[in-house]
Amino acid sequence: MNLDGITLHSIVRELAEALQGGQISKIYQLNGRGLYFRIFSGSGPHHLVVTLDGSPRVYLADTPPATPDVPTALVMFLRKYYENGRIASIKQLHLDRIVEIGIDILDRSGRLAARKIHVELMGKYSNVIFTENGVILEALIKTRRDKSALRTIAPKEAYEFPPNFMRMDPFEFSADELRNMMTAGTDEELGKWMMRRFNGMSTVVLDELACMTGLDKNTYLRDLTDAEKHIYARAVAALGERLQGVRGAYVYCKGQKEILFPLRLQSLADYDIRYYPYIEEYLKEFQDNRGSLNGEQEYLKKKTGKLIERQIRKMKRIDGELQETGKMDTYKLYGDLLMIYAYEKHDHKKSVTVKNLLSEKQEDIEITLDPSLSMTDNANRYYKKYMKLRNRKQKSAELLAENEKELAYLQSLEYALQTSVTKDELADIKAEMRHVGLLPPAGKEKLKKDSSQQILTLHTDGMEIWIGRNNRQNDFLTTKKARPRDLWFHAKNQPGSHVILASHDGTPTSEQIRAAAECAAFYSKGKDSSKVEVDSTLVRHVKKPAHAVPGFVIFENQTTYVVEPKKHAELE
DSSP states (O other): OOOOHHHHHHHHHHHHHHHTTOEEEEEEEEETTEEEEEEEETTEEEEEEEEOSSSOEEEEESSOOOOOSSOOHHHHHHHHHTTTOEEEEEEESTTSSEEEEEEEEEOTTSOEEEEEEEEEOOGGGOEEEEEETTEEEEESSOBOSSSSOSSOBOTTSBOOOOTTTTOBOGGGSOHHHHHHHTTSOTTSBHHHHHHHHBTTOOHHHHHHHHHHHOOOTTSBGGGOOHHHHHHHHHHHHHHHHHHTTOOSEEEEEETTEEEEESSOOGGGTTSEEEEESSHHHHHHHHIIIIIHHHHHHHHHHHHHHHHHHHHHHHHHHHHHHHHHGGGHHHHHHHHHHHHHTTTSOOTTOSEEEEEOTTSSSOOEEEEEOOTTSOHHHHHHHHHHHHHHHHHHHHHHHHHHHHHHHHHHHHHHHHHHHHHOOSHHHHHHHHHHHHHTTSSOOOTTOOOOOGGGOOOEEEEETTEEEEEOOSHHHHHHIIIIISOTTSEEEEETTSOBOOEEEOOTTSOOOHHHHHHHHHHHHHTBTTTTSSOEEEEEEEGGGEEOOTTOOTTOOEEOSOEEEEEOOOOOGGGO
8 A cells, every 4th residue: 555645634634524623632652663542532532543554544443453562661751741732733743744733732741742743654754753842752663863764753853854855846837837847857757856856756657647748757857848847837736736635545456566646646546446535444454454564574585585685695694614625625625635744854944845746747736835744743733724615615515405395495485475465374474483492382372273274276177276375375275285196386496385287096187287386387487477387296205304394395207387377266
């Protein structure tokens, strides 16, 4: 879900109508990136939720969200300084993705204090910051200015607006004023020029302006005629006029992505459209159907991504150690040669040059020595180095193989998380991660019984195709549900689903085999490739090693097919 400055403008209007003048009765911290405010106004109780997960948003929930039993230190502070405060104002600043909530509250001395809540909905830089008189009191996420954080956010620090805050509201200018502005920055592309100067300019808005004017956003300003600049400036002004007093929002379904915007858009007219008279209705629906899923999904994906990064760093270190063992044979050769020439005196030199009697060419070799040691002791020193590297080679090779398996497992988790579409699927993956120790235990949480697994089933010419959607489903499908003479499919050397062509004792046709292989390609990380290699063998040739991680199998007697990934939805 997108949330640009223009869409947020409509959301803020709805929030202000519902909450302005209301009183904050309770504050809760839902998690590390979420807050809940219970607010009473003339229209009754309201449940204001701010969440900074993968789709940062602020919305009014129908019912109170689940809250922790023990308040955090942040919550205790906020209850002291913000509870019982009256919402004096709710406004958006300069069409930016910042919501400023003004709170009037009596301080401990009985004086009226004017405090603020700054809700910044800016992707990974999103935050909720609490201030008084321009000074930060607390923040949901604290940062110090560095390469990843562009400003300091901490108590007693002055509140600074985010970078680019001073961009302008494009709808505050007339068409003539906008056209005159376009004389500057002629070496910039039109879209980038708009984004750099004005708030509210998302890809959606720029695409709509391009559709209205016929002017591509990648066109350089220097290439625009005065007439084209005028046309574009008029289109921006016209868009602003259309937004005046608008209510509700349209939702455009673009593949798996939903685009939210207050207006009907020419640029998205070909996609399925839903209209909501109140944007809050959509935000509630999003939360009920996908919001909680997405939030948890994003958390687990980030967790798994960090584990994968750590695993790759570990494997690079092991591989580096393994590369060092390349000197192993050289050290043995040095030892052998020094033993051959042990009878010769070296007069405590730092090196000696000898003929390589162990080579056909008998080339000269210079060998570094420890001057304090005899030739024999120097030879033994090289033998020790050789033995050390030989042992390291063996251990490093074993470690690398183990870590390659661990990386493959983590990548399979990552793939399963990316393709999860239901809360049950996500809960199953989360339980699996707890079971293997990647997440801390959670009391009485248990893995679902295998018999409860919802296996995706397709049909092709009277024969079923079974598809696992995560590691536990893959295990259940391959080791318990499938029969020995069924055909097993899996994308070659990449994460993906176990796919079973339930042929049983029958003989599948080439078309049925191809359909199953295409499904295995589609339900894999290679789904966006034009061609994918897919391994296939009888289920009886697929084995799960003892103590192996979920989803891991070994197989033999496979045939490899090269196919185009196809979902085969028509077979469902």
